[in-house]
Amino acid sequence: MNFDLDAKYLEIQQEARELAQSVEHIACEADASSELHPGMLEALQASNLANLMVPSRYGGRFEEIDPLAICLVREALMATSSHLDSLFALQGIGSFAVTAAGSDAQRSEWLPRIATAEVLPALALTEPVAGSDLKAVVTEIVPGEHGFILNGSKSFISNAGCAAFYVVFAKEGDSFSMVLVPADAEGLSVTPTPELIAPHVLGEVEFSNVLLTDDARLGPAGKGMGLVLSTLSVFRVSVAGAAVGLAQAALEEAVRHTRTREQFGKPLSKLGPVAQMLADSWTEIEMARLLTYRAATMAQSDPAATLPHSSMAKLAASEMASKVVDRCVQMMGRWGLVRESKIGRLYRQARPMRIYEGASEVLRLGIASELTKIVP
Numbered sequence: 428m429n430f431d432l433d434a435k436y437l438e439i440q441q442e443a444r445e446l447a448q449s450v451e452h453i454a455c456e457a458d459a460s461s462e463l464h465p466g467m468l469e470a471l472q473a474s475n476l477a478n479l480m481v482p483s484r485y486g487g488r489f490e491e492i493d494p495l496a497i498c499l500v501r502e503a504l505m506a507t508s509s510h511l512d513s514l515f516a517l518q519g520i521g522s523f524a525v526t527a528a529g530s531d532a533q534r535s536e537w538l539p540r541i542a543t544a545e546v547l548p549a550l551a552l553t554e555p556v557a558g559s560d561l562k563a564v565v566t567e568i569v570p571g572e573h574g575f576i577l578n579g580s581k582s583f584i585s586n587a588g589c590a591a592f593y594v595v596f597a598k599e600g601d602s603f604s605m606v607l608v609p610a611d612a613e614g615l616s617v618t619p620t621p622e623l624i625a626p627h628v629l630g631e632v633e634f635s636n637v638l639l640t641d642d643a644r645l646g647p648a649g650k651g652m653g654l655v656l657s658t659l660s661v662f663r664v665s666v667a668g669a670a671v672g673l674a675q676a677a678l679e680e681a682v683r684h685t686r687t688r689e690q691f692g693k694p695l696s697k698l699g700p701v702a703q704m705l706a707d708s709w710t711e712i713e714m715a716r717l718l719t720y721r722a723a724t725m726a727q728s729d730p731a732a733t734l735p736h737s738s739m740a741k742l743a744a745s746e747m748a749s750k751v752v753d754r755c756v757q758m759m760g761r762w763g764l765v766r767e768s769k770i771g772r773l774y775r776q777a778r779p780m781r782i783y784e785g786a787s788e789v790l791r792l793g794i795a796s797e798l799t800k801i802v803p
C-alpha cells in the first residue's frame with residue numbers, strides 16, 4: 428500500500444497551488460462577493476485546470492474525469508479562496524450530466540468550452556419546497572407542440588446569472604428527467620438569492636413556459652435521478668478535499684499566531700490546552716485527508732459503488748473542518764473574530780459545507796443503510 432501521491436498528482440497539486448498563490452491578493456475581495464469575480468475567472472482560464480472536468484475526447488486532460496485530481500485541486504484552492512474553489516468545482520458538477528448522458532451534439536457544443544472555462548454551467552436541483560428530498564420537486568416538463576414545456580422555480584443555484592446553460596432536474600409524469608436549458612432560453616429568468624454568511628455566486632431561477640425540443644434531453648426520459656446520483660458519486664468526495672484544504676489553512680493561521688503571541692510568559696502554543704487544540708486539529712486533518720484521498724481513489728474505478736465512502740469522506744471532512752476552524756478562532760482570541768481576516772472568512776466558509784451536496788444528517792442515513800446491508 429502506497430500512501431504517497433505519484434508524479435501525475437504531485438504535478439496537478441503544484442499547478443493548483445500556483446493558481447491559488449496567484450490570486451491571493453484578490454481572494455478577500457472575491458470571497459466577499461456574491462457576483463462572479465472577473466479576475467478569478469481569468470486566473471482559472473489561464474491555469475488550464477478546468478480541463479480536469481471533461482474527458483479528453485472533448486478537450487479534457489485525462490481520458491476520464493479523475494476524482495482524486497479534482498480533490499487535490501479543491502484542497503489547494505479552498506485554502507485561499509472559496510470563490511475560486513466553487514468556480515472550479517462547478518465546471519465539473521454543472522457539466523457532468525452532459526458528459527455522462529449528453530448527445531454528441533450537446534457534448535461537442537458545450538464540453539470543449541467547459542474545459543477552457545470559456546463558459547460556466549449550473550446544476551439546478553433544489554427548489555423552494557425541495558432540498559434534501561429531491562423527489563419533492565415540482566418543476567415539471569409536459570409534452571408541447573414541438574417537444575415539451577418546462578415550468579417551475581429552482582433555488583440557491585450556484586452560477587445562476589453567469590452560467591451559459593442550466594442542467595435542470597424536473598418531474599416528468601411519475602418520474603424525473605434531466606434537460607439542458609441554454610441561459611438565453613425565452614421564459615428563463617434569474618433573481619438574487621439572499622446574501623449568505625459566506626457569500627457565494629447564487630441565484631433563484633424561474634422557468635416560465637420554456638419551450639424545449641427533444642434535443643434538450645440529457646439521457647432518456649425518466650432517468651434523471653440516476654444522473655443526479657452519478658454526479659454526486661464523482662463530485663461529493665471533492666467537497667471533502669475542499670474541507671481538508673480549509674481546515675489546513677485555518678490551522679496554519681492558528682499556528683502562526685500561537686507560536687508568536689505570548690501570555691503568562693510563554694508562547695500560546697506552549698500552554699497545555701492550546702497545544703492540545705493544535706495537536707488534535709492536526710491529527711484530525713490528517714485522518715480526514717487520508718479518508719478523502721482513499722475515497723477519491725476508489726471513486727475512480729466505480730463511482731456509484733463507492734458512493735458510501737465518498738459520503739463518509741464528505742461527512743468526516745466537513746464536520747472536522749467546522750470543528751478545527753472553531754478551535755482556531757478560539758486559539759486566536761480576539762484576533763480570531765476580525766470579520767475580514769482570513770480566519771474570519773474560513774470560519775464562515777466552513778459552515779455551508781455541512782449542508783450542501785448532502786447535509787450531514789442525510790449522509791449518515793445513507794451510510795448507515797449501506798452498513799446494515801453489507802454486514803453479514
Ligand SMILES: Cc1cc2nc3c(=O)[nH]c(=O)nc-3n(C[C@H](O)[C@H](O)[C@H](O)COP(=O)(O)OP(=O)(O)OC[C@H]3O[C@@H](n4cnc5c(N)ncnc54)[C@H](O)[C@@H]3O)c2cc1C
Binds near residue numbers: 783788
Ligand atoms: C452555498 C450553496 C450552494 C448551493 N448550490 C446549489 C446548486 O448549485 N444547485 C442546487 O440544486 N442546489 C444548491 N444548493 C442547495 C443545497 O443543495 C441544499 O441546501 C441542500 O440540498 C439541503 O437542502 P435544504 O437547504 O433545503 O435543507 P432541508 O432539506 O430543508 O434540510 C434541513 C436540515 O434538516 C435535516 N434533514 C433533512 N432531511 C433529513 C433526513 N432525511 N433525516 C435527517 N435529517 C434531515 C438536516 O439537518 C438538514 O440540514 C446550494 C446551497 C448552498 C448553501
